[in-house]
Amino acid sequence: MSRTRNDILISAFLVLLLVWVVWEARSWPYRTRLFPWAIGFPVLALAMIQFGLACWKAIRERSYVDAVHIHAEPVEQADGGRSGHQVRLEVPTGKEAGAGLDPKLERQRTISISAWTLAFALGFWLFGFKVGSLLLSLGFLRLQAHESWKMSVSYGLGIYLFFLVAFELALGAPLPPGVIATSLGLQSFDWYLVSPILNIILGR
């Protein structure tokens, strides 16, 4: 049922979104409106059909008894006792069983990696790509993947050096320092440490 319910929600969202898409275009000149309407109306019609189908599927699934398959198979007792019937109920879950992975664990892992994905995006926004990738790789490998300090630090430094060498030194394309440094009127945080070292190495 959950998948069907989600399908209803998604289809309803698409219907509303497409209504907005075609409604928004009404005041535009025809040259601007042509494509949004030529595509928007047919796609809206399809979304409405999809919504209708999802609702129809949900109504059918609501008759729970119909959805439960009762299998009665004759069995004989191994000890020679009275024979009888083994009754097996098959209830459709709306989702195929995973390949041996506990659904609870699967959900936990999905939530944790989604949170880390969000953290990476936020980290890059706040600290920029060089410092952000160093901190977040270190954080992910230590806190989430439980890697050793040696592996985590060397990995984080490896990614940092990749950005430094590939983008700043080789391509000459400085990466953004992140909104914190920018709002404070500073260079990227690593610049204060790395720049003097680079000056010595490069003889500047």
Added chain:
Amino acid sequence: MLEAFVSGLLDVFAYPTFLLMLLGIAVGFVVGILPGIGSPGAMAIMLPFIFAMKPVEAFAFLLGMYAVTATTGDITSILFGVPGEVVSAATIIDGHPMAKHGEAGRALGAALMSSLVGAIIGAFTLAAAIPVVTPLVLSFKSPEFLALGLLGIAFLAALSGENKLKGVLAGGMGLVLAMVGLDPQENIERYTFGLVGLWEGVGLVAALVGLFAIPEIVDLWVKGTSIAETQVGKLGGVWQGIKDTFIHLGITFRCSMIGTFFGLVPGVSGALSQWVSYGHAVQSASDKSRFGKGDVRGVLGPGAANNSGVGAAMIPTIAFGVPGSATTAILLGAFMIQGLQPGPKILTEKLSLIFSMVWLIVVSNIITVIMCLIFLNQLAKITLIRGSLLIPALLTLVFLGGYADTNSYLALAITLAFGVVGLVMVQQGWPRPPMVLGLVLGPLIERNLFISYEVYRFGFLLRPIVLVILVIAIAVLFLPNIQEWTARRNALREEAVVANEE
């Protein structure tokens, strides 16, 4: 044309094209061997790196990667029974039993050499097709290209199996997303919420990496660790496998042709051609007793078919802008990033580039096979890498890719948003390739629609080729359903007749 053919070859070996191809091959090795990161996801992640490249360099990098993923995917299929790529699944049936019987090296040798033969046949089919399709493409006008764009979405939607409506809807949503930004005719803002960062559109790379790479990263983490829990022993007998390819050259050649045919037809994926090829290998054999238990012919067939489809699949993509798979749809995105439009212009003005692509497929496959043969034992060790170690690097590349597209932090949010959309689509069984194609083809379809309407008004819909293409698009979508419905009705009628007779 001969001049372009030769100059295409020379371009492949020029600096830095050749080095970039080697880099692409190296990435393709890892992607192909590691299950969890498919070639569409990897291709999407690597797109930002082509911004600063010339077209031939960009395609050297991308095609080098694309061409080897199917080949290297066979390695895990044979050694561990886990396909590195979807197109490598059929290799398991006989390849993995061969490995269990101590013939892993022979199976790998056969898979690699048949892949090379297949790739060469597919690539030269692409070369041979150019003079044939060019006059056809040149006779097309805007209405035909508009219809072809819609046909492409129909083909990819048809891949969605039972969820075809979802496929078409996803394609339509891709077209809607392509409307975001300043409209090309009047420069009026469309669906931008007043954000200047959206004036140029949603950002193709941000959308692609979000849709394809983020769900794969989530999947990589959810599924857990590396695929190989034990070290692989020394792999011997590789040369025997290579010899097998030539002993059974008939099967290798015929399966290459099957793969080429499937590659030419958009929407018929390589995932299907490998099974048809396997079926052909079984059917054409006089002694079928060893199939499923470790027959080398069962490895040669799918191996050849997978790689021959790569070159062939480029024909509809380049000539008509109709890609047949998620990977070629992303490759079409690379054309757009490079400012190249598939169709008449590329076939006439960039012929040398197309022949470079032919040579890139051939050369990268030759290099792949040589590298595999030399470093086979070391390559097998890649499977020991834990998924958790890949995730930080992948996430960094994903967001960097999104950012590099527009140089705006808004791209991080767009990448994230498309990641959520991609995850929901995967979990709810909504196909992503039609959405990508809608997004990629949106600007082209809009331009062709505008020109067609300006010139012909609604009369463009009655042009004969447009009608034929639209009928094909409808047939692609509905014919399987009509056939299924007819079969079901006939079955019910027969049941009723039997019941009446009783």
